[in-house]
Amino acid sequence: MRTIIKAKNIINGVDDSIIKDKCIIIKDGLINEILNFEDFKTSHSDLIFSYDEEIVMPGMIDVHVHLAFSGITDNRSFRAESADLDYGAQALRGYAFALEHMSYGFTSLRDMNAPGNVAINIKNMINNKKLIGPNILACGLGLSITGGHMDQPGWGNHANFTDMTYPCDGPNEFIKGVRTQLKAGADFIKTNMCVSSTYDLHHPYKQEMSNEEIEAVCAEAKMHNVKVASHTSGGPSITTAVRAGLHSVEHGHWLEDETVDLMAKKNIFYVPTLLVNERNFEFEHNEKFTKSKNWKWLQLSREAKWKSLDKAINSNLNIALGTDAGFMLPHGSMNYREMEYMIQGGMSNMQAIKAATQVGGKLLGLNVGTIEIGQKADILVIKRNPLEDIKILSNNENIEVFKDGKKFNKCSILEK
Numbered sequence: 001m002r003t004i005i006k007a008k009n010i011i012n013g014v015d016d017s018i019i020k021d022k023c024i025i026i027k028d029g030l031i032n033e034i035l036n037f038e039d040f041k042t043s044h045s046d047l048i049f050s051y052d053e054e055i056v057m058p059g060m061i062d063v064h065v066h067l068a069f070s071g072i073t074d075n076r077s078f079r080a081e082s083a084d085l086d087y088g089a090q091a092l093r094g095y096a097f098a099l100e101h102m103s104y105g106f107t108s109l110r111d112m113n114a115p116g117n118v119a120i121n122i123k124n125m126i127n128n129k130k131l132i133g134p135n136i137l138a139c140g141l142g143l144s145i146t147g148g149h150m151d152q153p154g155w156g157n158h159a160n161f162t163d164m165t166y167p168c169d170g171p172n173e174f175i176k177g178v179r180t181q182l183k184a185g186a187d188f189i190k191t192n193m194c195v196s197s198t199y200d201l202h203h204p205y206k207q208e209m210s211n212e213e214i215e216a217v218c219a220e221a222k223m224h225n226v227k228v229a230s231h232t233s234g235g236p237s238i239t240t241a242v243r244a245g246l247h248s249v250e251h252g253h254w255l256e257d258e259t260v261d262l263m264a265k266k267n268i269f270y271v272p273t274l275l276v277n278e279r280n281f282e283f284e285h286n287e288k289f290t291k292s293k294n295w296k297w298l299q300l301s302r303e304a305k306w307k308s309l310d311k312a313i314n315s316n317l318n319i320a321l322g323t324d325a326g327f328m329l330p331h332g333s334m335n336y337r338e339m340e341y342m343i344q345g346g347m348s349n350m351q352a353i354k355a356a357t358q359v360g361g362k363l364l365g366l367n368v369g370t371i372e373i374g375q376k377a378d379i380l381v382i383k384r385n386p387l388e389d390i391k392i393l394s395n396n397e398n399i400e401v402f403k404d405g406k407k408f409n410k411c412s413i414l415e416k
């Protein structure tokens with residue numbers, strides 16, 4: 001049986017303007033043919049959906065999420081939720097979050113560290129067709145130096161957590177880290193090359209992995225034919241990593257010109273995560289905090305991030321949409337705001353939509369993100385034109401979702 005999406009208006013993720021009057025013919029979950037209306041011949045078993053006013057576009061991709069976390073904004077609670085929930089409970093909740101992303105049109109996700117292999121298990125259940133859900137790539141546990149960005153102190157010494165992240169020291173331990181994640185089923189490797197430094201405003205970021213460790217991770221990942229993504233703040237370690245084979249630069253508050261040039265030359269992806277930065281300024285803070293160094297650092301990093309985006313746009317970098325959902329923001333409902341910030345930063349609506357579709361698809365290396373023959377039939381139907389108003393994507397009632405060519409019945413399973 002074929003499913004046909006007959007649409008008068010299509011954003012295909014490739015062209016810069018709306019494509020008119022096409023029939024998208026779907027077979028076995030893939031886009032099999034794209035025909036002009038007049039060339040399409042129906043057969044009695046076809047399941048046909050017709051759209052006149054709506055905009056049909058590719059399913060979107062959030063390349064930076066944390067399915068094991070809820071997005072709670074209180075620092076203590078963020079840490080405490082890992083203590084409250086067994087990993088089984090986190091996996092159940094993470095699956096509900098994945099569906100929430102999908103209800104807002106995000107049919108592919110990349111998880112950037114989930115304790116206890118939670119995201120890998122969700123992915124496996126979906127890939128083995130035990131559950132319906134988005135395409136997921138997962139890194140397992142992020143690799144971090146002891147006491148580094150993803151191995152922070154603060155718990156009482158008596159508190160003992162296992163499998164939160166994967167601390168490594170020295171090139172050999174990083175190599176073991178790569179192999180351990182791959183054994184657990186990771187699709188790519190997440191590391192932390194450099195970190196923010198809130199106590200020193202003259203040096204607002206610093207390198208935390210040594211050059212040898214960075215090179216060891218990249219070489220090992222390359223040998224296993226998997227990509228490396230890294231949390232970054234700024235400085236020469238990013239250039240070192242890009243030279244060694246880093247595939248995507250996450251955050252990159254202080255991108256240096258040299259780094260941007262090299263990223264452009266090597267086609268490296270930039271995931272600016274603008275929304276999570278801006279979230280800091282949406283909450284009420286007490287005076288003690290707004291007079292602190294941390295607050296000044298937040299302002300510095302905010303300014304720097306907008307400059308990095310500007311450089312990235314001017315150098316035509318591959319900019320992909322990543323929100324950091326799960327950290328400081330909920331899953332799904334705010335994703336569209338990353339596009340709003342991209343537009344505020346100088347990208348056109350179409351460029352922002354491409355960041356969420358074509359570019360994200362290329363970053364993932366899956367056949368998603370465009371409406372072309374051979375691609376997965378992950379397709380959205382939007383009530384009105386997001387090229388005119390991106391906010392249309394803020395309400396999931398405006399979005400119909402086809403996953404692998406099948407209409408996804410949104411269900412509300414999250415208590416709100």
Ligand SMILES: [Zn+2]
Pocket residue numbers: 064065066112324327
């Ligand atoms: Zn993150």
